[in-house]
Amino acid sequence: MAERYSQELMKHFTDPQNIGKIDNSTLAATGFNESDGDGVKFYLKIEGNILQDVKYTIKGCPRAIAASSLTSQLIKGKRISEIMELDEQRIFEELGIDQSFTCISMPLEAVKKALKEYTQSNQKE
Amino acid sequence: MRVYLDHAATTPLLPEIVTYYADVLSEYPGNASSLHYEGQHSRQLYNWAKQTIADCIHVDYDEIIFTSGGTEADNMALFGCLKAIKNSHPERKKVITSSIEHEAVIESVKALGKMGYEIVFAPVSANGIVEIDYLKQQIDEKTAICSIMFANNEVGTIQPIRQISTLCQKAGCFFHTDAVQAMGKVEQDVNELGVDMLSASAHKFYGPKGVGFLYIKKGTPLEPVFYGGGHEGGLRSGTENVPGVAAMAKALKIVTGKIEEKRMQYQKWTDQILNTCKQIQGVQLNGDPDKRTPGSLSLSFSGINGEALMGMLSMDEIAVSTASACRSHSHSKGGSHVLTAMNCPLEFINGTIRVVLGWDNTDEQIDYFCDKLMEKVTLLRRLSNG
Numbered sequence: 213m214a215e216r217y218s219q220e221l222m223k224h225f226t227d228p229q230n231i232g233k234i235d236n237s238t239l240a241a242t243g244f245n246e247s248d249g250d251g252v253k254f255y256l257k258i259e260g261n262i263l264q265d266v267k268y269t270i271k272g273c274p275r276a277i278a279a280s281s282l283t284s285q286l287i288k289g290k291r292i293s294e295i296m297e298l299d300e301q302r303i304f305e306e307l308g309i310d311q312s313f314t315c316i317s318m319p320l321e322a323v324k325k326a327l328k329e330y331t332q333s334n335q336k337e
Numbered sequence: 338m339r340v341y342l343d344h345a346a347t348t349p350l351l352p353e354i355v356t357y358y359a360d361v362l363s364e365y366p367g368n369a370s371s372l373h374y375e376g377q378h379s380r381q382l383y384n385w386a387k388q389t390i391a392d393c394i395h396v397d398y399d400e401i402i403f404t405s406g407g408t409e410a411d412n413m414a415l416f417g418c419l420k421a422i423k424n425s426h427p428e429r430k431k432v433i434t435s436s437i438e439h440e441a442v443i444e445s446v447k448a449l450g451k452m453g454y455e456i457v458f459a460p461v462s463a464n465g466i467v468e469i470d471y472l473k474q475q476i477d478e479k480t481a482i483c484s485i486m487f488a489n490n491e492v493g494t495i496q497p498i499r500q501i502s503t504l505c506q507k508a509g510c511f512f513h514t515d516a517v518q519a520m521g522k523v524e525q526d527v528n529e530l531g532v533d534m535l536s537a538s539a540h541k542f543y544g545p546k547g548v549g550f551l552y553i554k555k556g557t558p559l560e561p562v563f564y565g566g567g568h569e570g571g572l573r574s575g576t577e578n579v580p581g582v583a584a585m586a587k588a589l590k591i592v593t594g595k596i597e598e599k600r601m602q603y604q605k606w607t608d609q610i611l612n613t614c615k616q617i618q619g620v621q622l623n624g625d626p627d628k629r630t631p632g633s634l635s636l637s638f639s640g641i642n643g644e645a646l647m648g649m650l651s652m653d654e655i656a657v658s659t660a661s662a663c664r665s666h667s668h669s670k671g672g673s674h675v676l677t678a679m680n681c682p683l684e685f686i687n688g689t690i691r692v693v694l695g696w697d698n699t700d701e702q703i704d705y706f707c708d709k710l711m712e713k714v715t716l717l718r719r720l721s722n723g
């Protein structure tokens with residue numbers, strides 16, 4: 213384990229942060245890997261333009277769990293515009309994983325996609 | 338406490354084999370093909386090893402060829418036999434195997450396909466047993482060789498070898514079985530099985546890595562697949578690995594003598610693990626519940642990822658393996674071809690771990706594993722349910 217996974221990845225995998233659901237969330241963001249049935253669902257609580265709270269449920273490999281945990285930490289309390297500027301590359305670097313694993317980028321991509329739709333929908337209104 | 342439950346991947350050397358292997362390494366430095374004292378001293382041990390292995394599987398001394406392991410033995414059987422009958426039986430161009438073989442056979446058969454042979458991958462039932470009716474249709478006068486594994490490396494299912502060998506005998510084709518996962522776990526009376534060739538690897542039965550053997554029934558045509566000094570009757574060139582084969586023979590003799598004792602011990606432990614799984618719920622045992630190698634369990638858990646479960650168990654010093662690599666990786670080979678062939682749902686394939694017991698396990702270790710299994714599955718399901 214120690215050789216395949218970085219210390220940072222192991223930290224998030226063995227003690228994932230912000231696990232759970234938010235009953236009155238503003239929106240949900242779902243990432244799904246069709247090839248193996250793994251997936252993550254984020255519950256996002258937005259007030260104004262700020263992501264006040266985030267929780268998620270996940271079925272996935274150690275990398276996906278760690279990436280979801282790290283993503284939740286990186287986005288919590290941030291402005292939507294700041295989250296949209298986050299680069300998936302940062303998740304790869306912090307977890308010490310090469311970019312061939314799509315399960316690492318899946319959580320942040322799912323959040324950004326949902327936030328983009330949420331922002332566009334709000335602008336129309 | 339470290340708990341090793343991955344004995345289908347490899348087995349640790351038995352303590353007595355560690356001592357014996359080290360002694361042979363230092364006491365038998367001679368090349369077994371040399372005519373001086375050192376050489377002949379090594380030759381004697383080499384001959385003893387071959388006779389011991391022949392006795393363990395109830396065959397003759399000159400029906401054993403030592404190899405570097407199971408992969409070489411499989412390649413030698415397939416390529417060597419086909420090469421030998423190419424001119425005498427030009428009409429036999431069909432090679433049959435199963436869809437759940439080890440890569441050593443699957444990749445060899447695919448290579449034969451590229452060389453112009455007609456290749457057939459026989460399907461298996463949901464229990465992982467090769468479809469006999471399909472084989473009956475396929476094994477015919479055009480078949481050159483059929484290769485069906487004795488026991489599967491992922492789910493432990495034992496194949497109806499005697500039945501298949503009868504089909505091959507009737508059709509006049511050769512029958513090879515990869516017995517790597519069965520050797521030392523299941524009694525091997527190779528004459529009774531009726532196979533023409535059988536592969537085995539020492540490190541699967543508590544012997545050293547890098548050594549194995551191919552049984553080849555007298556009269557079965559075989560050509561070498563590589564060339565050199567003409568060792569092993571000209572069939573497998575290369576300086577004899579005297580310490581390796583001696584340690585392999587010693588290990589096989591020991592494990593063969595305790596097959597029944599271990600079977601009973603493993604039955605008790607597998608019952609305990611399966612009872613734990615019943616309490617966990619949402620767990621599926623893959624493979625045939627009865628026709629399996631003792632101590633082999635392929636377990637699929639709903640709602641969790643097998644690699645995550647393996648990782649969690651590893652953090653608590655428990656070694657198991659998964660049936661599926663992460664498919665999100667661009668270089669991943671994807672999920673288990675064995676479970677896929679058994680029509681196991683993707684959800685379950687992704688949540689599968691393989692637990693294979695061994696001689697070094699104890700009651701205390703199995704108790705610990707059962708506790709941790711329940712704890713980790715509960716934890717991972719909590720992540721997916723919130």
